[in-house]
Amino acid sequence: MMVCKTCKEGKQQIDFYLGRRSCKQCVIERIKKSSDPKAKAAYDKSRREARGSELRDYDRRRAKLPHRRASHNEYTRKRRARLKGAVPDSYDREGVMCMYNLAQKLSIITGVGMHVDHIKPLSKGGEHNTGNLQLLAGALNMAKGSSEDFQLSWKKYK
Numbered sequence: 551m552m553v554c555k556t557c558k559e560g561k562q563q564i565d566f567y568l569g570r571r572s573c574k575q576c577v578i579e580r581i582k583k584s585s586d587p588k589a590k591a592a593y594d595k596s597r598r599e600a601r602g603s604e605l606r607d608y609d610r611r612r613a614k615l616p617h618r619r620a621s622h623n624e625y626t627r628k629r630r631a632r633l634k635g636a637v638p639d640s641y642d643r644e645g646v647m648c649m650y651n652l653a654q655k656l657s658i659i660t661g662v663g664m665h666v667d668h669i670k671p672l673s674k675g676g677e678h679n680t681g682n683l684q685l686l687a688g689a690l691n692m693a694k695g696s697s698e699d700f701q702l703s704w705k706k707y708k
Contacts, residue, residue, distance in 0.1 A: 556580075616658060620650035623666070631678030638677050645680035653685055663688035671696040 551560050556576035565573045572580075583589065598605065612618060624647050631637045653664040667686045670676030673696050686694065 616651070616654040620647065620654045623653075624650045627666070628678055631672050634672050636672045636676060636678050638679050640679070642680050646678070646683065649680065649683050649685065656685065665691040667691045667694065 552563055552566055552571075553560050554566075554571070554573040554576055556572040559573070561573050565575070567574055567577060570577060613622075624643075628637060628641075628646075649666050653666050656662075656664045665686050665688050667684050668676045668678070669682050669684055672678060676682050
């Protein structure tokens, strides 16, 4: 015989989930309450009213973390590539994510904004995969635009 910590009733051990101190009936009721969309919306609204600016600041700081930015950049590029039919069947997400993470780390280390660039642009039929990606400084990537045969003149940068 066990006593439920929620309803304080004595019940058989079979009426409890393994490792729980609340009975199955109380657990199910709590889950139903927490999954009610109206109750959740009311809770979210009250939380936003009470701590709105604090939550927004937290979200802004979290979005600027290097791994979050890299993941967001990879997701955005993949979505655009999918719209153009440029995501191959053998898409290597880990490899592409490594490129975006490396770009973020190099940007922090060097202080120069690094971009992941498609060697053959998606607009010209290039694929969104590791074999078609390269790291470029932001200024060079913007100068390159969507051209394939970009010739860099090093004389400008000496």
